[in-house]
Amino acid sequence: xxxxxxxxxxxxxxxxxxxxxxxxxxxxxxxxxxxxxxxxxxxxxxxxxxxxxxxxxxxxxxxxxxxxxxxxxxxxxxxxxxxxxxxxxxxxxxxxxxxxxxxxxxxxxxxxxxxxxxxxxxxxxxxxxxxxxxxxxxxxxxxxxxxxxxxxxxxxxxxxxxxxxxxxxxxxxxxxxxxxxxxxxxxxxxxxxxxxxxxxxxxxxxxxxx
Numbered sequence: 760x761x762x763x764x765x766x767x768x769x770x771x772x773x774x775x776x777x778x779x780x781x782x783x784x785x786x787x788x789x790x791x792x793x794x795x796x797x798x799x800x801x802x803x804x805x806x807x808x809x810x811x812x813x814x815x816x817x818x819x820x821x822x823x824x825x826x827x828x829x830x831x832x833x834x835x836x837x838x839x840x841x842x843x844x845x846x847x848x849x850x851x852x853x854x855x856x857x858x859x860x861x862x863x864x865x866x867x868x869x870x871x872x873x874x875x876x877x878x879x880x881x882x883x884x885x886x887x888x889x890x891x892x893x894x895x896x897x898x899x900x901x902x903x904x905x906x907x908x909x910x911x912x913x914x915x916x917x918x919x920x921x922x923x924x925x926x927x928x929x930x931x932x933x934x935x936x937x938x939x940x941x942x943x944x945x946x947x948x949x950x951x952x953x954x955x956x957x958x959x960x961x962x963x964x965x966x967x968x969x
Contacts, residue, residue, distance in 0.1 A: 762787050763866055766799065769809035773834070785859040800829050805862055808845075810835040830865045877912065880959070880969065884908055891950070898953045903927060904946050908969075917966035943967060 763786035767777055774790045781788060788807075791799065800806060806829050813833070816824070824831065825844055833844075836851040847865045849858065875886040883892045886905060890897040900908075906927045910918065920936040928934040943960060950959045961968050 763805060763862060764803045765789070765805045765807050765862060766791055766803040767807045767809075768812045769807075769834070770811045773809040773811070780855055780858075783855050786862050800827050803829065805830045805832060805865060807832045807834060807849075807862070809833075810837060830869055832861060832865060877909075879908060879912065882959075893954055896953055898949050900946075903942055907942065907946065911960070911967070911969045914968070917961075917963040917968040919966040923967070 765786045765788045767774060767788055768791050769777070777784075777788060778790070786805070789803070806824070806827070808824075808831065810833060821844070830847070831845045832847045832849055834849045834851055834853075846869070847861055849861050853861075877884040877886070879891075881893055884890075884900075884905065885892055885897075889900045889902070889905065891900055891908075907923070910923065910926050920939045923939045924934060924936060928938065947957075947960050950956050959969065
């Protein structure tokens, strides 16, 4: 993991406390003054914001924070946690160990989420939730259906039933080309039923393709 860059927004006391801990932190920290814009956000991996600072942020700046795809960690010691805006929350007072773990965990979670969400046509394949999503609608997928979609994505030309059998079922003794046909039929039926899409998986003479 590369050295994590954290931009902290806080009161003088909060920033001073972090400054004193710099040598014990597993990340590089910089302290913002009054700057609060996306250009500054882009230079950092994590935005660490103390709730006292956040209380004085105007609506326009809160909106820019909401739209930012950066990891946002709220350091708080009250009941008001602003759950909708922040990726992680750090309950104060805290230990150096917990602070380091909170920042590192937020990076790991983001990377995991990024690697598990795949765009397919007008859809998002969420491998964590095992869902195919389009706008506000979704369908649940089996593990084999996810493997089928990933295989289709790796190939720009139609894939034969034999190749699908080899790549997805590894020539299992209880599987044959009929197994492939059945799974694709069921997947196409689910997609058509939920999304009214008859052209998601296309059938060719020499196999299947997206």
